Amino acid sequence: MxxxxxxxxxxxxxxxxxxxxxxxxxxxxxxxxxxxxxxxxxxxxxxxxxxxxxxxxxxxxxxxxxxASLDHDQMAELYAVRTELEALAASLAAKHAAPEEVRVLRAMVEEDRALLDDAQALSRANRRFHAQIHRASHNRYLVQQLGMVHRSMALMATTSLAVPGRGENALEEHARIVDAIAAGDGAAAADALRAHLSTAFEVRLREEAERLG
Structure with a gap:
């Protein structure tokens, strides 16, 4: 946070x-x-x-x-960079996270279920969850770079978590990421994080297509 x-x-x-x-x-x-x-x-x-x-x-x-706001190409570029950096953070977290950090991540997933009816609150909780993974990577340079990426994410006018059903699915994806980190499986953690962000990006692309008609 x-x-x-x-x-x-x-x-x-x-x-x-x-x-x-x-x-x-x-x-x-x-x-x-x-x-x-x-x-x-x-x-x-x-x-x-x-x-x-x-x-x-x-x-x-x-x-x-x-x-500023992000156009289509900027959004795609941002997700490409974010996905690889976040996947690296998840992989490193699987190697370096303390048991206490894993328990905090797991607790976040469970506590965030109470926010499913509040997209903005869930969005803030989502940022906290990802920031916790960044810190659990125990790589200060990666944390700095991800901080810059997440500041740019604020330039998106809406949250993908506002799409019906997306919040619940996102929390299930978060749970799979935590399971892989807890198991110490860096490759699985990275794959789960990539899949999570790929789905989030697809939701945003669908939103954009509907908005532009």
């Missing part, structure tokens, strides 16, 4: 607001409004917005900065 941003870190505060869905793709970010929201001067806000634009999390719309 992401740590709470330091109250004086404008970049982290804005990033956290995007990650939590306070600001979604296409939303305009205004210096003065952000300064009021976070009770800080406009200078660190301005510097944070410039940094977020450099990181391609914000884009220009005339003179305004708005939260």
């Amino acid at each position: 992401p740590s709470t941003p330091h109250p004086t870190d404008a970049h982290a505060l804005i990033l956290d607001a995007i990650d939590r869905g306070t600001y979604g793709p296409g939303d305009r970010l205004v210096e003065s409004e952000l300064a009021d929201r976070f009770s800080m001067s406009r200078t660190p806000i301005r510097e944070a917005l410039q940094r977020l634009e450099t990181q391609s999390l914000l884009t220009r719309d005339g003179r305004s900065l708005v939260v």
Whole structure:
């Protein structure tokens, strides 16, 4: 689960607001409004917005900065990278996770079943679950790279977990990933993670096709 941003870190505060869905793709970010929201001067806000634009999390719309959105190709590229990095994390977790970490993962799966009627809460829980796998890999460089990938995931306007039936299926997929990690089977854990994200990507593609008609 992401740590709470330091109250004086404008970049982290804005990033956290995007990650939590306070600001979604296409939303305009205004210096003065952000300064009021976070009770800080406009200078660190301005510097944070410039940094977020450099990181391609914000884009220009005339003179305004708005939260970026992902087109079809960007989404496909993101899933390709995410899938391989997450599969590596699962494989490493199978080798290095402590028994306590495995128990936490298993408990997350069971506790998340109570959230099946709340897609947004389930989406947040899903991020916590994946972040726990990242940490269980015990590879700080991989965790950093996956952090960047998951920040970009926030640029998708909807969660695939909102599709009827997807939440329950996703939790079953999570359970299979945990079983493989608990068994110390790195190859099976990686395969289960790849299958999980392949299904999630397919759900998003179906959503996109229906939206575009």
